[in-house]
Amino acid sequence: MTNPPTVTVPEPYAETLVSARNLVSTYEAAGYSRAHPAILQPAEPFLDLSGEDIRARMFLTAGRAGEELCLRPDFTIPVSRDYLHSPAAGRPQGYCYLGPVFRDRGTLPGEFLQAGIESFGRTDKAAADAETLALGLAATAHFGRNAPSIMTGDVALFTALVSALDLAPAWKRRLIKDFNRKASLAQDLERLTLHAPNGKADYQGVLAALAGSDPKAARALVTDLLSIAGISAVGGRSVGEIADRFLEQSTLGAAAALPRETHDLVVRFLNISGTLDDAATAMRRLAAEGGLSLDAALDHFEARSAEFRKRNIDARRVAFSCAFGRGMDYYTGFVFELRDGGSDEPLVAGGRYDDLLTRLGSPSPIPAVGFSVWIERLSDSIAGGAS
Known part of the structure; x- marks a missing residue:
């Protein structure tokens, strides 16, 4: 890990930075080591593995040898790369971070602060997912947002559905x-x-x-x-x-069109939403009616819901939609966003990305989950003026 960059902010936002640093200190106290990935990153992993929105907003440059570089647009890939090059690679390890990221956001500043965590190597995935959501909720509470809406989805459920279909x-x-x-x-x-x-x-x-x-x-x-x-x-x-x-x-x-009955089955699945318990019941009913084997994915879904309850997360507050995704190519399982009121912009967002480490060069799969905290949106002084 490199030394942390110096973060400077205008005087009116100094209190926000203090709050953000205090937030990250709570993550360190919870066992997450502080990560300080370099601001200048190789562009290829982001171009290959991120979502289209981030790729289109990256700030790109080139090194002397012609290699394509970028200012980091988020922390997940840089922290993952540093983990893979560390002595901890392959073992359970959690990291937290705070620093600037860079994206072209039109009239909004292209440089802004993000905090967050990344957790690698935990095989108790349901418990790790629940801990991640709990820490995300602690971030909003830290900034006085005590009742954000909780939107969740699960990429793995859709993958399981498609895998079970009779399709090319x-x-x-x-x-x-x-x-x-x-x-x-x-x-x-x-x-x-x-x-x-x-x-x-x-x-x-x-x-x-x-x-x-x-x-x-x-x-x-x-x-x-x-x-x-x-x-x-x-x-x-x-x-x-x-x-x-x-x-x-x-x-x-060269193939025939997607069969209409298959289309209708997938659409029915994507239209399932509601509470965690209601969604689980509806998905099991659809799987039975369609003759699809989704038991493993649904068992994990219900195990994660049980872990939420162990962490005193009120399941009635957790909205779920089979169609909900985060637009990032590397997500493979549980995804979530915490929002305030009717805003479409997340305050905290993240999820599970079990395939990313392999795609970054790990010789064997490594489970991973994490989230980012949008400091400017959580801060009254910034969110009030930029929203």
């Missing part, structure tokens, strides 16, 4: 990807259901030629063609990701 692998990958990319999956499902191979694009012949070819060779060909054309990124997507989406289209273009 390409369809499964597409739907799972789109869940994290879309605020609402319903429109995309309708588009996929209405998809017809005879609605030919200008490059349909190229897609047909690639269909059924060796995946690695086809990807290398498309990547080379994009690079020759001078295309480095589109809408925040890397060349490799553009190539993957193009090849996916070649597979889907």
Whole structure:
């Protein structure tokens, strides 16, 4: 870990910084070590693994050797990378942090403070999820927001549903990807259901030629063609990701449309929302009616709800929606946002990202969960003037 950067704020916000530091001190007292990842980061992990919104808002630059760099747009990936390069890698370890992150936010400042935690290596996932939510609620209470709304979802439940469906692998990958990319999956499902191979694009012949070819060779060909054309990124997507989406289209273009009955089943699942108990009952009923095996995912869901109660989190306050996601490509399970009143902007937000460490180079999977605290939104002095 590098030395912490000096954080300076205008005089009116000095009290906010003191409160933020006190908050992080409570995380240290709870056993989370202080992390100080570098502000300047390699851009590739964020371009490959973050959500489209962050990728489109990153501040990019280049090193002397031509490597692409960025000002860190969040802490999760930098803290994860530092953990993997530390002696603690592979073992249970929790970190907390406080510092600036950088995103283009239009009229709002591009530099702003975030605090938070990241927890790695805990195999008691339901308990770790519950602890994460409890610490998130403690953050809002620390700033005097004692009754935020609690919105939760579970990417793993949607993944389990799609995995249980009788669909081609390409369809499964597409739907799972789109869940994290879309605020609402319903429109995309309708588009996929209405998809017809005879609605030919200008490059349909190229897609047909690639269909059924060796995946690695086809990807290398498309990547080379994009690079020759001078295309480095589109809408925040890397060349490799553009190539993957193009090849996916070649597979889907040769397939029949998503069956209407499958579409309706997925839509019914996504429309399930309410209290944790009511949602669990509705999901088990749908699984039984559809002949789907979702027992493992639902058992974990109910175990997590039980852990909430152990931490005195009132389950009646916890809203759940099967369609709720956070738009970040690396989330794999429990996700949540704490909001104030009718605001669409989270005060605290996070979730589980069990695959991220492997994608960052870990030789074996490492469970991980965490959240970020938006200091400016929690602070009366800042949130009141910027909202």
